[in-house]
Amino acid sequence: MLNLYPTDFYYEIKSSYTIIRGKDGIKHLERVLTTKIENIEFGNKHESLLCDLNGRVIDLLTIYIIKNELLIVGNSIKGDEVRRILSTGIPWNEDIIVLNADESIRKVILSGDKINRIFKNIYDSILKLKDFDWLESGDNIISTNNRHKITSIEILMPKNEMNIIKEKLIENKFKMINEKEWNKFRIDVGIINHKEIDNRIPFNVGMKELVKMDKGCYPGQEIHARLESRGKLTKTLVRLSCQNFLKEGEYKIDGGGKIIITTAYDGKGNKSKFLGIIPIKYVEMDKIVLTNGIEMVIEEVVSFQSLNFHR
Amino acid sequence: MGLLDGSGFSLPVFSEVNVVDVQIDVTESAQLAMKKSMEGDENTHVLIISAEAGGCSGYLYDMKITEDPKDDNFQRIRIGNVSILIHNKDSSLLNGIKLDYKDTLMGGGFQIENPSADRECGCGQSFG
Numbered sequence: 001m002l003n004l005y006p007t008d009f010y011y012e013i014k015s016s017y018t019i020i021r022g023k024d025g026i027k028h029l030e031r032v033l034t035t036k037i038e039n040i041e042f043g044n045k046h047e048s049l050l051c052d053l054n055g056r057v058i059d060l061l062t063i064y065i066i067k068n069e070l071l072i073v074g075n076s077i078k079g080d081e082v083r084r085i086l087s088t089g090i091p092w093n094e095d096i097i098v099l100n101a102d103e104s105i106r107k108v109i110l111s112g113d114k115i116n117r118i119f120k121n122i123y124d125s126i127l128k129l130k131d132f133d134w135l136e137s138g139d140n141i142i143s144t145n146n147r148h149k150i151t152s153i154e155i156l157m158p159k160n161e162m163n164i165i166k167e168k169l170i171e172n173k174f175k176m177i178n179e180k181e182w183n184k185f186r187i188d189v190g191i192i193n194h195k196e197i198d199n200r201i202p203f204n205v206g207m208k209e210l211v212k213m214d215k216g217c218y219p220g221q222e223i224h225a226r227l228e229s230r231g232k233l234t235k236t237l238v239r240l241s242c243q244n245f246l247k248e249g250e251y252k253i254d255g256g257g258k259i260i261i262t263t264a265y266d267g268k269g270n271k272s273k274f275l276g277i278i279p280i281k282y283v284e285m286d287k288i289v290l291t292n293g294i295e296m297v298i299e300e301v302v303s304f305q306s307l308n309f310h311r
Numbered sequence: 312m313g314l315l316d317g318s319g320f321s322l323p324v325f326s327e328v329n330v331v332d333v334q335i336d337v338t339e340s341a342q343l344a345m346k347k348s349m350e351g352d353e354n355t356h357v358l359i360i361s362a363e364a365g366g367c368s369g370y371l372y373d374m375k376i377t378e379d380p381k382d383d384n385f386q387r388i389r390i391g392n393v394s395i396l397i398h399n400k401d402s403s404l405l406n407g408i409k410l411d412y413k414d415t416l417m418g419g420g421f422q423i424e425n426p427s428a429d430r431e432c433g434c435g436q437s438f439g
Contacts, residue, residue, distance in 0.1 A: 019320060031364055031365030031366075032365055053369055053439055066315055083324045085364070086324075087323075087326045088364060089363050089365070089369070089370055090363070090364070091363040092361055099321060099322075101320045101321075140314065141314050157314070217367050217371070217436075218365060219365070219369050222368075222432060222433070
């Protein structure tokens with residue numbers, strides 16, 4: 001898998017950063033997120049969905065518990081909407097302040113076999129990290145991701161340290177990849193992001209693990225409960241490959257229904273790769289044929305593997 | 312220093328609040344139940360009705376009998392000897408509600424009907 005990419009690479013993921021200050025922050029989040037967050041502790045990170053009243057995903061959030069504060073990392077274009085929702089409905093007697101930190105923090109993902117050179121003094125500690133933990137090094141927050149086929153390291157840093165980190169990475173022969181290469185990486189290892197989930201029902205895009213039906217009410221819960229009680233998935237997220245390149249969008253399938261290609265990588269003569277949402281009836285098949293005659297090979301069902309349940 | 316100790320964060324994000332003069336309707340059965348719940352503390356305690364984020368429909372009702380917070384941000388509605396307080400920030404959400412009390416074993420207790428709610432959850436505790 002690694003030889004498909006530059007051996008050592010990094011990518012700056014554009015994200016939104018929201019800080020919640022005040023002792024009641026976790027209680028407030030517990031009321032609006034799809035997962036149970038009440039019992040997480042300092043030093044943990046947690047993933048959850050914020051959904052609208054129709055049960056559709058607004059954003060996938062990663063929450064870092066940092067002493068008395070919560071750092072919420074989400075999609076860059078959803079930050080204002082998430083903050084508007086979080087700053088609405090704060091009870092009169094609770095201590096909660098919502099802050100926008102978009103201009104203060106940056107996030108970099110890196111992978112490769114020279115990671116030890118970047119983190120000389122703390123490499124052993126990084127190796128011991130579980131996916132739901134993080135550690136602090138200087139002003140940076142470091143966490144690992146072992147859920148996919150390749151281990152990656154995530155660094156959250158003050159914006160003004162970005163250039164220092166970049167210089168260090170370049171010095172150690174890490175290559176910056178662009179969005180296209182990042183999407184190829186995502187498709188290959190099965191990293192679901194905003195393109196797959198935005199405004200979609202979590203069950204249709206592999207996000208079942210982040211919907212906890214035993215936690216009580218949250219916005220969208222009634223819809224999720226109804227869908228779950230029917231016990232019938234209608235769509236699913238899959239990785240596909242094809243000799244032709246198809247742009248992201250909707251295509252009719254010969255046999256009924258449609259595929260929604262959410263992420264596409266142009267193989268330019270080699271196989272192109274995709275993440276797409278297909279009707280569940282095709283999931284056991286090897287391929288789907290579109291009404292324009294193009295065949296797409298179904299490689300694998302892609303599901304979100306939540307770090308919350310790795311304990 | 313830590314990641315969150317630096318400067319550069321924006322001022323707190325506030326949602327715009329439309330403050331209206333709250334009017335509520337309290338049924339006779341709710342008045343009796345409130346009086347019973349206060350147990351003679353009417354001079355020092357109040358009933359606070361509020362709305363908070365959450366629930367299937369976006370907001371949850373909350374009711375608390377508590378010591379009078381003596382806070383000017385609350386609107387005070389006097390029903391008999393009992394003071395009902397509604398915070399200004401919840402005023403537009405709770406204006407026009409009807410507070411009722413049902414004395415039944417299943418699904419009994421205080422109930423809120425909200426004519427300005429676009430949607431309500433089956434359990435009756437959430438609205439939006």
